[in-house]
Amino acid sequence: MLGIKRRTTEKGFTEKEFRVKCADGYKLNAIITCPENTRKLVIYVNGSGPMTNRTLRKFSDGRIVSYHKLFADEFAKRDIAYCSYSARGVTDGKKAPLFCDIDKKKYKTCLPSNSVSDVECLITHLREKIGIDCPVYLLGWSEGTIISPLVALRENVKIDGLFLAGYCNENLKDILTWQLKSGKSAMLNMRKMFDYDKKGYVTKQDYEEDRKNAREKVLGNTEFSALDKNGDGVLTAEDFISADYLNSIFDAIGRNDDEWLENNYPLPLTSGWFKEHFSLTPNSETLPKLDIPIHIFHGEFDANIPVSQVWDIEKTFKEKGKNNLTVHYFEEHDHDLNYGRYMHKGELSEGLQELFDTADEI
Numbered sequence: 001m002l003g004i005k006r007r008t009t010e011k012g013f014t015e016k017e018f019r020v021k022c023a024d025g026y027k028l029n030a031i032i033t034c035p036e037n038t039r040k041l042v043i044y045v046n047g048s049g050p051m052t053n054r055t056l057r058k059f060s061d062g063r064i065v066s067y068h069k070l071f072a073d074e075f076a077k078r079d080i081a082y083c084s085y086s087a088r089g090v091t092d093g094k095k096a097p098l099f100c101d102i103d104k105k106k107y108k109t110c111l112p113s114n115s116v117s118d119v120e121c122l123i124t125h126l127r128e129k130i131g132i133d134c135p136v137y138l139l140g141w142s143e144g145t146i147i148s149p150l151v152a153l154r155e156n157v158k159i160d161g162l163f164l165a166g167y168c169n170e171n172l173k174d175i176l177t178w179q180l181k182s183g184k185s186a187m188l189n190m191r192k193m194f195d196y197d198k199k200g201y202v203t204k205q206d207y208e209e210d211r212k213n214a215r216e217k218v219l220g221n222t223e224f225s226a227l228d229k230n231g232d233g234v235l236t237a238e239d240f241i242s243a244d245y246l247n248s249i250f251d252a253i254g255r256n257d258d259e260w261l262e263n264n265y266p267l268p269l270t271s272g273w274f275k276e277h278f279s280l281t282p283n284s285e286t287l288p289k290l291d292i293p294i295h296i297f298h299g300e301f302d303a304n305i306p307v308s309q310v311w312d313i314e315k316t317f318k319e320k321g322k323n324n325l326t327v328h329y330f331e332e333h334d335h336d337l338n339y340g341r342y343m344h345k346g347e348l349s350e351g352l353q354e355l356f357d358t359a360d361e362i
Contacts, residue, residue, distance in 0.1 A: 004016050004017070004018045004130075005017040005018070009033065009072070009073075009076075011073050011076065011077070013033050013034060013035055013036075013072070013073075013076040014033070014034045014035075015031060015032070015033050015034075015072075016031065016032050016033075016034070016130065017029070017030070017031045017053070018030055018031075018032075018125075018129075018130070020085075020118075020121055020122050020125040021121070021125075022114070022117065022118050022121045023114075023117045023118075023120075023121060024109070024114070024117075026088060026106070026109065026114075026118075028085055028086070028088070028118055028121070028122060029052070029053055029085060029086040029091075030053055030083060030084065030085040030086070030122060031053040031054070031068070031083065031084055031085075032081055032082065032083040032126065032130065032132075033072035033073075033075075033076050033081065033082045033083075034076070034081045035076040035077070035078075035079045035080070035081065036079075037079050038079060038080070038081045038132070038134055039079045039080065039134055039135075040079070040080045040081070040134055040135050040136075040137060040359070041080070041081045041082075041083065041126065041132055041134055041135070041136045041137065042071075042075055042080055042081070042082050042083070042137050042138075042139050042163070042359055043082075043083045043084075043085075043119065043122065043123070043136065043137070043138050043139065044068065044071060044082070044083065044084045044085075044139050044141070044144070045115075045119060045138050045139065045140040045141070045144035045147050045148045045151075046085070046087055046115070046141070046143065046144055046147075047141045047142035047143045047144050047166070048142060048143040048267060048269060048273075049087070049098075049267040049268065049269065050087055050090040050098060050100045050102055050107070050267075050268055051067075051086065051087050051090065051100075052086040052087070052090050052091060052092050052100055053068070053084045053085050053086045054066040054067070054068060054084070054092055055067035055068055055084070055099075055100075056092055056099035056100075057097075057099065057343065058096055058097070058099075059343045059344075060343060060344040064099065067339075068082070068084045070339075070342055070352075071084075071139075072084075074348075074352075074356045075356065075359065078356065078359065078360040080359055080360070081132065081134075083122070083126065085118070085122060087107070087110050088106050088107060088109050088110040088114065088118075089102055089103040089104070089105070089106030089107035089108075089109070089110060090102055090103075090107065090110075091103075102268060107268075107270065108258075108270055108272060110270070110273060111272055111273055111276045112143075112146070112147060112150075112273070112276045112277055112280060113276060115143075115147045116147055116150045116151050116154065119138070119147065119148075119151045120151060120154070120156045120157050123136060123157040123159075124157060135160035135161075136157075136158065136159055136160055137159070137160055137161045137162065137163060137359065137362070138151060138152070138159055138161075138162050138163070139163045139165070139355075139359075140162065140163070140164050140165070141164075141165045141166050142165075142166040142168065142304060142305075142335065143168070143172075143277075144164075145164040145165070145166065145167045145168050145283065145296075146168050146172075146277070146280065146283060148162050148164065149162065149164075149283055149286045149287055149290060150280075150286065152290055152292060153286055153289060153290060159292060160292060160293075161292050161293040161294065161295070161362060162290070162292065162293070162294045162295070163295050163297065163355065163358070163359060164294065164295070164296045164297070165296075165297040165298070165337055165351075165355065166297075166298065166299075166302060166304060166305060166335045166336070166337075167283070167296045167297075167298055167305060167309065167310055167313070168282075168283060168305050168309065169282065169283050169284050169287075169305075169309035169310065169312055169313045170282045170283070170284060170309055171277070171278065171280060171281075171282045172274070172277040172278060172280070173277075173278045174282075175304075175305060176246065176249070177246065178306060179303075179304070180241075180242040180243065180245055180246040180249075181241060181242070181243050181246050182237055182241065183236075183237035183238060183239065183240035183241040183242070184237045184240075184306065185240075185303045185304070186237075186240035186242075186303070187235070187236065187237040187239075187240055188301050188302070188303040188306075189301070189303045190202050190227075190235055190240075191301065192301040192303075192332070192334065193212055193214035193218065194206045194207050194209075194210070194211075194212075194214070194235075196209075196211060200236075201234045201235060201236045202234065202235040203233070203234050203235075204224045204228075204233060204234075207224045207227075207235070208224065227239060248260075248264070249261070249264075249265065252264070252271065253271045253274045253275060253278075254271075255271075256271045256272075257271065258270050258271055261274075283313065284312065284313060284316065287313055287316075287317075287325075288313075288316055288317060288320055288322060290324070291322075291324055292324065293324055293326075293362060294324055294325045294326070295325075295326045295327075295328065295358055295362075296310055296313070296314075296325070296326070296327045296328065297328045297330070297337060297351055297354065297355050298310045298327070298328070298329060298330070298333075299330050299332075299333025299334050299335065299337055299338070299351060300329065300330060300331045300332060300333060301332065301333060301334050302333070302334060302335045303334065303335060304335040305335070307329070310327055310329070313325070314327050326358075328351070328354055328355075328358070330349075330350055330351040330354075333349060333350070333351045337349055337351030337352050337355065338350075338351060338352070339352065
């Protein structure tokens with residue numbers, strides 16, 4: 001049995017840090033926060049990129065805080081244990097903005113197939129070594145919404161339900177194409193900041209009015225004319241199409257050029273990771289095969305995955321006569337269900353509040 005480090009959190013809950021031996025021998029670093037009377041367990045299934053079991057972030061007051069602290073505290077006060085784990089080859093670091101160090105050799109093994117197997121090994125360890133004996137729910141975010149259903153589908157471990165936030169219904173290749181070739185991803189961000197009456201585009205007057213003080217904070221006071229690429233006087237998705245960049249990404253993946261990806265893609269991700277994702281069956285086919293309770297939480301202004309993908313899977317379930325899917329839509333919410341509100345104001349967004357309440361009530 002691998003060693004366990006225990007401590008009591010400031011909220012009075014028990015936190016255990018431990019390592020799990022995975023199927024290929026890799027040692028996975030994990031943390032579980034347990035209330036006094038645990039009645040359920042929620043495991044956070046990582047999104048893409050170098051996340052750790054703490055995933056440190058810099059809050060608006062300058063503090064360096066664990067991203068997972070909010071989840072651990074909110075679940076624990078509802079008598080729900082919460083477990084997070086580090087991506088392969090990733091440890092906490094001191095350099096902003098990601099605050100992590102990456103062992104590139106080990107990180108190359110951070111592939112979807114290993115991610116699925118690692119979650120299975122984690123659950124087995126929690127049951128057999130930690131002594132967790134309660135219903136287990138997976139909270140998958142972004143890429144985690146792809147991994148979590150695959151864990152449930154394989155049935156190597158018992159999963160009692162899925163919470164999926166920032167839901168991916170299609171293959172990653174299709175999602176990347178939507179993000180960059182359509183220009184709609186960037187436009188959603190612009191609309192959240194400047195489209196006050198939700199007309200679907202942004203005028204020069206909207207931009208200069210800047211009710212949310214986003215021009216300087218987010219765009220560095222970029223002039224409207226510099227964004228209005230086609231010069232038609234309004235900002236639309238057409239102004240943000242990045243087809244050449246998308247083709248460069250696909251070319252780099254095709255030639256296994258991890259160095260180019262590291263220098264040019266927003267997150268450190270490997271060509272092997274991309275290629276394996278591109279080969280996966282999409283959730284549009286996987287999710288309907290599951291009969292366990294599934295809850296999807298999705299924001300209107302999710303610029304990573306369009307809300308239309310949630311509409312599509314909801315329609316599929318209705319057509320198949322399946323009633324185990326519940327969808328939670330949130331206006332004015334982003335891919336993170338406005339987690340930033342907690343970072344800047346210490347307040348829960350409507351989306352996060354409903355996520356915690358749903359886990360409590362299920």
